[in-house]
Each structure stands twice: as structure tokens, then as C-alpha cells.
Amino acid sequence: MSITESYPPAFRRVINDGAPSATAEIEPVLVQDKDIDVPVIDFECLDKEILTEACRDWGIFRLKNHGVPLPLMSQLQEISESLLSLPFENKQKLFAAVNSPMSYFWGTPALNRSGDALKRGAQASNVSMVEGFNVPLSKLPASTSCDDDAQRSELESFRVLIEEYGRHITRIAVSLFEAIAQTLNLELSSHQKSGYLLESTGLIRVYRYPPSDKTAGEALGMEVHTDSSVISILKEDETGGLEIMKDEEWFRVKPVADTLIVNLGDMMQAISDNEYKSVEHRVKKKDMTTKRHSVCYFVFPQRDCVIKSSNYKPFTYSDFEAQVQADVQSLGTKIGLLRFTPESPLFL
């Protein structure tokens, strides 16, 4: 099998001859991208001041001394790469065959609750050059079965590693949320705490962004967006490609080995009543001749917990998710929190 056959057919022209596929349009470059160092938080001794500043001025920070065993991180990366380089047709069947809540998706990170790519509206401008597996942590099966022996053992290793990585990353997310709530002086009962950040909503996505010939221009791996989560935690490889919007300029976040990147999502912005921000970001590879892998964890509020603030109408995460899905399907894009400001008419 040539490596190209492992990619979705819509990606293959971009990879082979650099021509953007019919649907893959190139986003205009807004500003010359520059490298940037985001604030660093030491998880072993959380500094309240640095954390406050990072959440308020950046919405993103790097986490060092996070305690996730490095061999676990590299094994998870290795097995994800191996599964993602299976032939496209096999990946499509990989989880369907075992009736697993895990799923394979490509072309967009906007998925429905079953983990399938959302059909996007006519105005959707492009296919994102990304594919991946979606893994809801609380629904991981106790074991995986599969007809093919070699794939069965790889799938089983993937499941075991994701489960273990999930335990570490959930612990980190919960501690960070507690620390961030303290910086906001939110006096939360344990009931409110789990309303705002419910461990069982945690999900992991492993992504692969294909290489593309330079003549393809600035192929976007993931278009500009904010995360809908409370907190997202990203483990990227050394290729780089994550870009953030800060003070109306795009900056490339320099990859730093063995660290994690934490970004705040829309729910944290609402919980903090806009004190903290959900950072706008995108993935755009500088070196388009190499592929990029990342592992992303997202955690959300309890579905029916009402989030009250002065900047938004009271809403639940269920309302938010339904609105995002309606917007993606009809307009091709997420509107997000703006739908919930007092002056915004709801669209649903």
C-alpha cells in the first residue's frame, strides 16, 4: 500500500501534486505569522498570579511537570500513528465493525454526538486537512474485538493506552479547573464544581494532518475556531503548526518537547463571565512536507447545568451544543457564544 492510500481520497490530490482539492480552499493569510512563547505553568507548583494572567490575557498556556509518564505519551503517539496509517477503507470500518463508541472522522473536527462528521451547510468553504479518531472516555469498551488479528492487538493497545492517558489527563483537568476557579474567587460546592466540569464528559481525539506539497499554498489543517469545552489539553508532536490569535495577530506556538498545551474553551469564558477567554486558534503547518500528529482532550460541563453570567443569557451546555450543530449544518460554521449574548436572537 502506498502511504497516500491511507488518506481520505479528498486529501490525495493535495498530497500528491500540491493542487488543492476541489473543496479545499485556502484561507487568506491575515498577518505574517510569528513564533511566540505562551506562558508556562509549572503543574508541580501552580503560581496563582501567572495562572490568572495566562487565563486572562492569553486563554492558553504551556504546562510543564504535568506528571504524565513520557513513555505513555510516546507509546500513545506511536500506536495512534500506526492505526491512522491503515488504508482509508480499513479506518472507516475499524470501529463500525466492533460497535464501539469510538469513531473515525476526516475533513472536519465538527462531529455529532455519535462522533460522526457533521454535514456542513452549503456555505462551508473548505475541507479541513485533518482526520482522526474520536474517543469518549467514559464509554470506552472493556475490550476491543476485530476480525483481523494484527489490528485486534493494535486496537487493544490503543484502548489500554488511551484509558491510561485519559486517567492522567482527567486528573490534570480537574486540578487545573479547581485552581482556575480559585483565581476567579468562585466559591463552588462540590455539586457546582462537577456541574461546570463533569469528568465523564471527557473525550480524546487523536489527529493526523497530512503533508502537502508547498505549491498547495497554506493548506489549513484546522480552520479558525474556539473550543466549546471548559478546558482542552493538547499534546502535539515536534512538527508545530498550532497558531493562536493574540491582540489581533496570528502567532505560531513553538512546540516544546514533553510539555502539554492547555487552552480555555467557550464554557470557561462563560463561567468566568468573560474574565477569561476562549482563545481563537487554528492549525496551519509551516513545514508542509511532514505530517503532524496530536492528541487532544476536551472536557465539558454537565449537560443540563445552567451557566449564568452577566454577559450571556442563562444557557446549558446542551443548548450550546445544539446551537453550534445547527449553525455548522446551516451556515457551515460555528457562531458560538455570540449566539447567547442578550441582544442575539437565537437561531435554532
Ligand SMILES: O=C(O)CCC(=O)C(=O)O
Ligand atoms: O491538533 C491540534 O493541534 C489542535 C486541535 C484543535 O484545536 C481542536 O481539536 O480543537
Ligand SMILES: [Fe+2]
Ligand atoms: Fe481547538
